[in-house]
Amino acid sequence: MTGIAFVGTGFVADYYKTTLSNHPELKLIGVYDRAPAELQRFCAFYSVPGYPSLDAVLDDSRVDIVVNLTNPESHYEISRRALDKGKHVYSEKPLAMHREEAEALVRFAAEKDLCLAAAPANALSPAHTAVAAAIAAGDIGTPRLAYAELEDGAVFRDRWKVWRSLSGARWPGLHEFEIGCTLEHAGYALSWLTSLLGPVETLTAFSSLTFPDKGEGTRHLAMGPDFSVGCLKFASGAVARLTCGLAAPRDRSLTILGDAGTILVRDLWDHHSPVYLEKAGAPRSIADKVRGRIERRLANVLHLRPRPGRRLALPVETPRAQLPAFPSQIDFSRGVAAQAKAIANGGAPFFSGDVALHIAELALALSGAGEQAAPYEVRSTFSPALAAVQAPRR
The missing domain is CATH 3.30.360.10 (Dihydrodipicolinate Reductase; domain 2)
Structure with missing residues (x-):
């Protein structure tokens, strides 16, 4: 069983939660969103725990993979912070908004011996x-x-x-x-x-x-x-x-x-x-x-x-x-x-x-x-x- 956490509970997060049932080997430990109302909506609808902060997500030893579902401008920052805390990261597309940032993320993940993967998953069909x-x-x-x-x-x-x-x-x-x-x-x-x-x-x-x-x-x-x-x-x-x-x-x-x-x-x-x-x-x-x-x-x-x-x-x-x-x-x-x-x-x-x-x-x-x-x-x-x-x- 692999523990995962969603960071970002906007529109695309529903797609991930809907299809999570196809993969019982994944366990959603909790979710976080910087907008309290968005976090509350998602948690109430799916009956999943919410984290009070991003640090709380990254400090949770049960979380193996952080699923980065934030807006594209935040992808680099969130992924970098998660990698820095020793978490594997799966990021929504694009990996970053600038090539240099994407290069830096891949390099940093390799240095930390962590796995950084990115959407979309439509070719896994x-x-x-x-x-x-x-x-x-x-x-x-x-x-x-x-x-x-x-x-x-x-x-x-x-x-x-x-x-x-x-x-x-x-x-x-x-x-x-x-x-x-x-x-x-x-x-x-x-x-x-x-x-x-x-x-x-x-x-x-x-x-x-x-x-x-x-x-x-x-x-x-x-x-x-x-x-x-x-x-x-x-x-x-x-x-x-x-x-x-x-x-x-x-x-x-x-x-x-x-x-x-x-x-x-x-x-x-x-x-x-x-x-x-x-x-x-x-x-x-x-x-x-x-x-x-x-x-x-x-x-x-x-x-x-x-x-x-x-x-x-x-x-x-x-x-x-x-x-x-x-x-x-x-x-x-x-x-x-x-x-x-x-x-x-x-x-x-x-x-x-x-x-x-x-x-x-x-x-x-x-x-x-x-x-x-x-x-x-x-x-x-x-x-x-x-x-x-x-x-x-x-």
Whole structure:
């Protein structure tokens, strides 16, 4: 049994508490939030103990892992303090708001012989396992090109001010607009891309604030970019395009094209996302043939996105994981569980140390690229052998 404590009880904390039931090997010792009302709300709803201070959390010998769920600007400070007190840390994304701070955290954790891991945990899913197995088996040959989309729709035009978590926490819309969609969302794609394709060598990116007026309460904010696009060159030779946005229709898909075929993941936010494999040169499906005939007869393109190839079977989970409601159907606590298991076995999980730093650097570079796109030499890296460990063979 591994004792954990949540620091921060805002909107995302409900996702971690909801999925904690999937991992009985984790025990929530208590929670802390600097806002007394937020702490009281969470503790009352879930009947969990609250700490009077951060020091009380860090001085509790029962706590092995501090789960840092504070706002992004506080990630560095809280993680540093926890590491300094001898606690392992699992941090929400990004690891820090500046590359130098992320580097310092990873270095400090190594010096203290502690494990520093970071979200997101969406690549620890049956969908990812199916994709990794297919690539490892050579089903698409050598991966050459990937397209990752993290478009979340025009959230700022929705009724986001009334959104509440299970325990009643407000969705922090204004703050998310200030941080920008790239720091909030790029990690969901980067977690898949780095685990499947390895480290990135170079990045060319562009980011912009395209909708500066996002409604009441936003006109005087210094907001982060709501659109970014990056072209990533991996050490393996593969190339990827990653787009993050907060205006275009929702699309969280990943397409990986190889010499021998293509894999499509419908939704990177879905633990059980449908995954499709299409072999190069395979006969066209009946649906595709019919669509082609209709288009020729109408002399017009049907704007449909047919399911390519065949749907892959996902590994069966018993019991089936309990997940948050749509659209965030991710086992958020699985990252903490993977960290706890690795620590117990004397190792470290994939999304820790150098990998966590690498993903943080890439997300920060994408978000801060600005409108003068230029090549960015990625300073961090990790051993491709780490990614290979994540790919099960059939």
